[in-house]
Amino acid sequence: MNAPLPDHVLPAHPHRPVPPAMLAALRERFGARCSTAAGIREQHGRGESFYDAAPPEAVVFCESTEDVVAVVKLAAANAVPVIPFGVGTSLEGHLLALQGGVSLDLSRMDRVLHIHADDLTATVQAGVTREQLNRELKDAGLFFPIDPGANATLGGMAATRASGTNAVRYGTMRENVLGLTVVNASGELMHTGTRAKKSSAGYDLTRLFVGSEGTLGVMTEVTLKLYPLPEAVSAAICHFPSIDAAVRTTIQTIQMGVPIARCELLDANAIRAVNAYSKLGLREAPMLLMEFHGSEAGVKEQAETVQALARDHGGEDFQWARTPEERTKLWTARHQAYFAALQTRPGCRSQSSDTCVPISRLAESINASVEEADASGIPYWIVGHVGDGNFHLTYLMDPNDPAELAAAEALNVKMVRRALALEGTCTGEHGVGLHKMGYLLEEAGAPAVAAMRAIKRALDPQNIMNPGKVFSFD
Amino acid sequence: MNAPLPDHVLPAHPHRPVPPAMLAALRERFGARCSTAAGIREQHGRGESFYDAAPPEAVVFCESTEDVVAVVKLAAANAVPVIPFGVGTSLEGHLLALQGGVSLDLSRMDRVLHIHADDLTATVQAGVTREQLNRELKDAGLFFPIDPGANATLGGMAATRASGTNAVRYGTMRENVLGLTVVNASGELMHTGTRAKKSSAGYDLTRLFVGSEGTLGVMTEVTLKLYPLPEAVSAAICHFPSIDAAVRTTIQTIQMGVPIARCELLDANAIRAVNAYSKLGLREAPMLLMEFHGSEAGVKEQAETVQALARDHGGEDFQWARTPEERTKLWTARHQAYFAALQTRPGCRSQSSDTCVPISRLAESINASVEEADASGIPYWIVGHVGDGNFHLTYLMDPNDPAELAAAEALNVKMVRRALALEGTCTGEHGVGLHKMGYLLEEAGAPAVAAMRAIKRALDPQNIMNPGKVFSFD
Numbered sequence: 001m002n003a004p005l006p007d008h009v010l011p012a013h014p015h016r017p018v019p020p021a022m023l024a025a026l027r028e029r030f031g032a033r034c035s036t037a038a039g040i041r042e043q044h045g046r047g048e049s050f051y052d053a054a055p056p057e058a059v060v061f062c063e064s065t066e067d068v069v070a071v072v073k074l075a076a077a078n079a080v081p082v083i084p085f086g087v088g089t090s091l092e093g094h095l096l097a098l099q100g101g102v103s104l105d106l107s108r109m110d111r112v113l114h115i116h117a118d119d120l121t122a123t124v125q126a127g128v129t130r131e132q133l134n135r136e137l138k139d140a141g142l143f144f145p146i147d148p149g150a151n152a153t154l155g156g157m158a159a160t161r162a163s164g165t166n167a168v169r170y171g172t173m174r175e176n177v178l179g180l181t182v183v184n185a186s187g188e189l190m191h192t193g194t195r196a197k198k199s200s201a202g203y204d205l206t207r208l209f210v211g212s213e214g215t216l217g218v219m220t221e222v223t224l225k226l227y228p229l230p231e232a233v234s235a236a237i238c239h240f241p242s243i244d245a246a247v248r249t250t251i252q253t254i255q256m257g258v259p260i261a262r263c264e265l266l267d268a269n270a271i272r273a274v275n276a277y278s279k280l281g282l283r284e285a286p287m288l289l290m291e292f293h294g295s296e297a298g299v300k301e302q303a304e305t306v307q308a309l310a311r312d313h314g315g316e317d318f319q320w321a322r323t324p325e326e327r328t329k330l331w332t333a334r335h336q337a338y339f340a341a342l343q344t345r346p347g348c349r350s351q352s353s354d355t356c357v358p359i360s361r362l363a364e365s366i367n368a369s370v371e372e373a374d375a376s377g378i379p380y381w382i383v384g385h386v387g388d389g390n391f392h393l394t395y396l397m398d399p400n401d402p403a404e405l406a407a408a409e410a411l412n413v414k415m416v417r418r419a420l421a422l423e424g425t426c427t428g429e430h431g432v433g434l435h436k437m438g439y440l441l442e443e444a445g446a447p448a449v450a451a452m453r454a455i456k457r458a459l460d461p462q463n464i465m466n467p468g469k470v471f472s473f474d
Numbered sequence: 475m476n477a478p479l480p481d482h483v484l485p486a487h488p489h490r491p492v493p494p495a496m497l498a499a500l501r502e503r504f505g506a507r508c509s510t511a512a513g514i515r516e517q518h519g520r521g522e523s524f525y526d527a528a529p530p531e532a533v534v535f536c537e538s539t540e541d542v543v544a545v546v547k548l549a550a551a552n553a554v555p556v557i558p559f560g561v562g563t564s565l566e567g568h569l570l571a572l573q574g575g576v577s578l579d580l581s582r583m584d585r586v587l588h589i590h591a592d593d594l595t596a597t598v599q600a601g602v603t604r605e606q607l608n609r610e611l612k613d614a615g616l617f618f619p620i621d622p623g624a625n626a627t628l629g630g631m632a633a634t635r636a637s638g639t640n641a642v643r644y645g646t647m648r649e650n651v652l653g654l655t656v657v658n659a660s661g662e663l664m665h666t667g668t669r670a671k672k673s674s675a676g677y678d679l680t681r682l683f684v685g686s687e688g689t690l691g692v693m694t695e696v697t698l699k700l701y702p703l704p705e706a707v708s709a710a711i712c713h714f715p716s717i718d719a720a721v722r723t724t725i726q727t728i729q730m731g732v733p734i735a736r737c738e739l740l741d742a743n744a745i746r747a748v749n750a751y752s753k754l755g756l757r758e759a760p761m762l763l764m765e766f767h768g769s770e771a772g773v774k775e776q777a778e779t780v781q782a783l784a785r786d787h788g789g790e791d792f793q794w795a796r797t798p799e800e801r802t803k804l805w806t807a808r809h810q811a812y813f814a815a816l817q818t819r820p821g822c823r824s825q826s827s828d829t830c831v832p833i834s835r836l837a838e839s840i841n842a843s844v845e846e847a848d849a850s851g852i853p854y855w856i857v858g859h860v861g862d863g864n865f866h867l868t869y870l871m872d873p874n875d876p877a878e879l880a881a882a883e884a885l886n887v888k889m890v891r892r893a894l895a896l897e898g899t900c901t902g903e904h905g906v907g908l909h910k911m912g913y914l915l916e917e918a919g920a921p922a923v924a925a926m927r928a929i930k931r932a933l934d935p936q937n938i939m940n941p942g943k944v945f946s947f948d
Contacts, residue, residue: 116832116834118725118729118832118833118834119832119833119834119835120728120729120833121832160674161672161673161674161678162674163672167672171649171672172672174672174678174681175645175649184921184925188921189921190919190921190922190925191918191919191921191922192918192922194894194897194898194899194917195832195897195898196830196831196832196862196863196864196893196897196898196899196902197830197832197833197862197863198635198637198641198645198646198648198830198862198864198899198902198903199635199830199899199901199902200634200635200636200685200828200899200901200902200903200904200905200906201899201900201901201906201910201913201914201917201918202685202906202914202918202922202923202926202944202945203682203685203686203925203926203929203944204635204648204678204681204682204684204685205918205922205925205926207648207678207681207682208677208678208681208682208929210678211674211676211677211678212677216677227731228730228731251592255592255594256702257701257702295772295775297771297772297775298769298771298772298775301769301771301772354674356670356671356672356673357669357670358590358592358593358595358669358670358671359592359593359594359671360590360592360593361593388670388671388672389670389671390670390672420668423668423669423670424668424669424670425668425670425672425673425674425675426675427673427674427675428670428672428673428674429672429674430674431674432674432675432676436675439675440675440676443668443675444665444666444675444676444679445664445665447658447662447663447664447665448664448665448666448676448679449676451658451664451677451679451933452676452677452679454932454933455677455682455929455932455933456677457932458928458929458931458932459925459928459929470676470677471676
């Protein structure tokens with residue numbers, strides 16, 4: 001069984017240099033859009049993971065699918081790695097150029113190509129961010145719900161099978177991508193899926209590429225499901241005497257089938273950080289931050305049900321955010337929790353767990369993790385998409401204290417093994433990247449990982465597509 | 475571009491005989507559960523498709539995953555095809571033993587292994603049928619919504635990515651399978667997915683196997699999402715002056731985001747057949763059969779919205795099926811439409827189209843098809859899961875009239891090409907099987923089909939898993 005990698009050491013990989021003739025060809029085609037400047041390379045060789053940067057040899061700023069085809073054809077001819085890059089919000093080391101190669105910056109592929117309001121679908125270039133898409137959808141009375149917190153690109157979100165706060169009602173990228181344009185490992189264009197809502201036409205290549213973390217091809221266009229803006233939206237917060245009480249309220253809400261749109265947990269540590277950063281003045285006790293979508297009557301019905309459940313668990317009365325401005329303030333604070341928490345221990349290195357378990361096992365999963373975290377003495381904070389059984393416990397570690405790093409890693413391993421024993425997964429939404437390769441093997445088992453590897457080798461025999469991620473190629 | 479296969483000629487395939495030693499080994503292990511009787515073989519070499527039977531050399535009645543492992547290990551060692559068989563309701567020739575081999579009858583694998591009511595999940599053996607599962611769920615106040623009409627097995631439904639009447643609200647097998655136990659092509663056990671609601675752990679093997687039509691491995695256990703039985707359920711029928719009016723009512727219902735649970739179209743021909751078969755006395759005019767799920771207030775709200783839309787399109791007042799008995803009568807009639815229609819032209823050969831288009835293109839898709847069908851003079855009938863943009867136009871052909879067979883096939887080709895031009899799919903829910911291999915190539919394009927083929931060859935290099943279906947191996 002693979003041991004999880006220590007969190008601060010990069011695995012050894014062969015360097016696969018970009019031949020001078022290939023670099024010359026890139027420069028000829030892309031001019032200043034092909035950069036080898038140290039700062040640009042450095043910025044593209046990391047994400048928001050705790051790893052040191054592993055810079056690519058060159059960065060190409062693509063503006064079209066044809067640009068991507070051109071780079072991948074050159075890379076394929078020269079067996080050089082290509083690593084797709086959106087806006088760099090990956091948490092799991094997906095963007096590190098472990099074997100060198102070319103980073104494909106897709107952030108300039110930012111056109112919303114089609115909005116089919118009548119069919120509730122949109123097709124976007126991979127570099128469109130979720131906030132941009134929602135701005136462009138607003139006038140049509142539509143929205144795209146998947147919200148991982150960061151203002152990530154839709155290509156990046158598809159690549160990691162992202163989800164976030166709205167997934168409890170609307171599903172994840174798995175459920176909300178209808179089709180893709182992909183440049184495959186030989187630089188050929190491929191289309192998957194259609195705009196029809198369902199299909200039984202052959203293997204589900206769309207779902208295979210969603211969550212493949214750039215290892216099977218480069219997604220350049222994404223066709224998405226949209227939703228009508230709900231007639232009524234209400235957000236509320238509710239404080240609880242303990243994390244357990246908040247979690248049990250959540251479990252019952254889900255078990256009763258309440259179609260709650262968002263159900264987020266923040267522990268007292270997270271609220272303390274958010275208060276300091278966003279000046280919110282929230283009570284520093286475990287809290288659920290909830291949102292209800294529907295008709296006026298439906299929202300009222302949902303809220304009443306959840307209020308009754310919360311009361312049974314010692315929850316205080318709901319405080320409602322009645323205006324869009326109040327709602328935005330609360331959700332902005334939630335989304336800034338990550339940066340807010342980092343500032344509570346200057347110079348720290350952080351690492352978020354991402355386990356997800358069946359909802360009935362969530363209390364067990366989270367309570368034991370909190371107990372261990374408290375006993376460790378290492379600063380930590382928790383936020384959770386608890387309606388999905390998913391939470392992030394983030395240790396804030398002193399990078400110069402090897403004992404603390406090792407202790408946090410050991411606790412992470414325990415957390416993951418507990419989630420697997422509870423029939424859950426090591427990653428609900430961040431992806432495997434580097435750090436969870438060992439966990440994936442424990443979770444899926446050797447035959448399933450062997451099947452993934454066989455697929456990778458069949459579709460990318462030279463291993464040029466974001467090599468070194470998810471599982472070992474050999 | 476592949477021409478679609480003529481509908482009554484089987485493609486030529488090499489026969490791959492079961493060696494006598496392998497047959498002896500099967501007999502030794504399985505005794506009477508391994509049959510080579512002509513009647514049994516014949517029954518297992520067809521489905522409900524229009525093809526003549528292509529019987530396997532032997533049928534093994536499996537009772538456990540270990541049984542399946544044993545057969546596949548022998549098949550792998552002897553390069554002999556294996557074809558999974560549930561209850562034989564496939565419409566697309568999936569069950570034909572084109573190259574001989576062994577049919578794996580999974581219908582005795584009919585145990586519901588776990589019902590996790592608290593997590594809204596169940597794990598079943600592949601031979602459990604949907605009606606059986608729903609009987610076993612009833613006392614827990616839960617149900618599994620996917621309903622393709624036939625009382626198919628859940629393994630078979632997963633294999634074809636089935637959907638049916640409830641998909642408009644609850645999704646298809648794509649959205650409702652959480653995990654699988656699979657016996658791969660070398661006879662090894664594999665697990666995919668977990669019971670967690672979401673995961674970003676590696677390639678989505680679950681979704682790859684769902685819809686792979688038995689060509690990548692044998693699914694022996696399926697973990698499914700469940701839903702609480704709705705507090706309120708109402709069914710209603712409404713007649714319209716034309717198919718177009720019924721379809722436009724549907725389109726607006728979906729575009730307004732009404733969470734209708736079922737929205738089925740029957741044309742006058744289908745109603746005539748159903749009336750004759752089930753003695754229902756329904757008016758023989760285009761009709762929507764609808765069902766609403768939710769709270770009492772929610773159902774009322776939905777029904778009022780749809781009634782107003784129907785009225786705008788000349789729909790008559792809703793007739794409500796208020797009791798569970800009345801509802802069951804209507805849905806049973808809908809589900810018997812297939813057999814009812816067959817009886818209207820004794821000795822006929824039938825073939826259902828299965829196109830699915832974005833909802834805004836449905837009127838265009840269906841109206842043109844009706845016009846062509848009327849002009850052809852060939853008897854036909856239509857039912858449709860119109861809320862999803864999916865309908866079945868079924869020609870009832872005289873098998874002894876080659877001109878009629880050819881005319882119907884030509885109209886099918888037109889229907890499919892029209893759906894593809896409207897950004898839809900050749901098959902919403904029946905699968906590719908044999909007849910749609912050419913359509914798949916037109917729909918997905920050569921690079922995507924090449925990727926499917928590469929995956930197949932990587933996971934089943936001897937091509938023993940249900941060979942000859944979906945696309946050509948070579």
